[in-house]
Amino acid sequence: MSSPAPSVPLPPAGAPERSAVVDLAAVRANVRRAREVAAPARLMAVVKADAYGHGAVPVARAALAAGADALGVAHVAEALQLRAAGVDAPLLAWLHTVGTDFRAGLAAGVELGVSGWELAPIAEAARALGTTARIHLKIDTGLGRNGATEAAWPGLVRAAAAAEAEGLVEVVGIFTHLAVADEPERPETAQQLARFRAAVDAARAAGLRPATRHAANSPGLFTARDQERPEDMLLDMVRVGVCLYGLSPFADRTPEELGLVPAMTLRTTVSAVKEVPAGQGVSYGLAHVTDRPTTLALVPLGYADGVPRAATGGPVRIQGRTCPVVGRVAMDQVVVDLGAPGLAAPEHGLLGAEAVLFGAGENPSATAWAEAAGTINYEIVTRVSPRVPRVHVDGAPAGAGKEAP
Incomplete structure (x- = not known):
């Protein structure tokens, strides 16, 4: 006697009962779209927080394959996970604690964000390893999170210049983070960019020669062309996250309107x-x-x-x-x-x-x-x-x- 036919559809063997399906073709398409909008600026793909939940290693590989120039994460620990998986692209980590393993980061070739106090332990780690730390100085232009204040900035750039003269660090970048770029009608973004230009000028006056300036996040990228001087937003590199995953950073614009595909x-x-x-x-x-x-x-x-x-x-x-x-x-x-x-x-x-x-x-x-x-x-x-x-x-x-x- 034959068995009765099943009354419900059977999934493929081994298929998960529930899953977050991530389309890497969509990630690549979104990276290409971001590069198109950013050109001629370079593109840093932000893959912090496990690539916004999408899986840091496969997303990083997809982003690089689609032309991303560098990767960004919050923590050195995240950067080390990428290195352990064989990802050898330029990689910046910018959010540190007193427990951050700067030696491990430098040994893995991770570039480090510096907002102030981190400069000394990073320089000491570089001295101990006999290497030169590649750092990006961060200026707080108005967001009020990490980054040196305008009052502390002159002291930070002087200290960085002194460490650079010793061969302990190389200041390869200066960056900031925008607070309200997702509300393009607000004046604070232009004010932040003006403060950023002044901070870069002060760093250069102190003898620093950073090759990379970056400020634009995903909303900054997609509103740059609406500004009188798009280059002041796009600069040398854009540092974008949510748009790479096919999500809109704006309340009133869909991914489709931005040319993005949810991943x-x-x-x-x-x-x-x-x-x-x-x-x-x-x-x-x-x-x-x-x-x-x-x-x-x-x-x-x-x-x-x-x-x-x-x-x-x-x-x-x-x-x-x-x-x-x-x-x-x-x-x-x-x-x-x-x-x-x-x-x-x-x-x-x-x-x-x-x-x-x-x-x-x-x-x-x-x-x-x-x-x-x-x-x-x-x-x-x-x-x-x-x-x-x-x-x-x-x-x-x-x-x-x-x-x-």
Whole structure:
């Protein structure tokens, strides 16, 4: 007697139950687009925070293959992970603590950002290794985070010039970070760039000859051409992150309008389907109660996977329809209201159907999830947790295609 046919579709053997599918072809296309906009400035691809959750090593390789000139990370530890994977491109790390292993960074050929106090331990590490540290001095032109203040800048450039004269450091760059470039109508960006020009002039007056000036982030890159002097924004190099992943840094412009392709698709499959009457409470606190008979789908992704707990109403695409999450996001799952009763019958094939929270094309966007959670799209992709496997593909749709090496 033969076995009955399965009533639900079976995934390919070994396929993850849930995954963040990262299309490296999209990353390469976004790098090429950024280079096109930045030209003739060079491009630093920022791959900090595991490449905004996309996987630092494969994304770094894809970005370099598409023409990125350098890579940027926040921490030396991130840079060392790239070096250990064989990534040998120019690489800058700029956010340090008193526990940062500067010797390891210098031994691995990592360039280091210097905002002030770091200069002395970096110089000592260079002395101990018998090498010259390649450093980028950072000036705080208005963001109020790291970077030397305007008052401290003259002292920093004098100290850097003295260390350079000893052969301990080489000042190869000067940089700053923009605060409101994603709001191009605001005057502070022009003010920051003016302060940056003055800081570069002061460094040169102290005898420094940095070859690379960089200020533009992703929004700065895409608004540079709207300025009277685009070169004051683009400078020698742009240092961009979120646009490389196909996300827009602007509230009022889509990735498509910028010529970008979202690279990550967060997906799983429907794990349960049920019919419920009007008056059915949903999820913790019963904050949602159905106002009509409907069909609910259980989707096994929750806040432990990086879905924001605050994102009730976030969209999920199932079988060509986009429906909202209802009730509170739980640790491991969300509930989606499919909008009509009678859909739990087997012939509808919803059990085991793919459920996409965000991605490219007709899928919901990371920005839509950001709006539901009251945050930004950067956070949505970056917070996808390690419990969700990253599956790197090359030009293939979500859930299919050849995995990239």
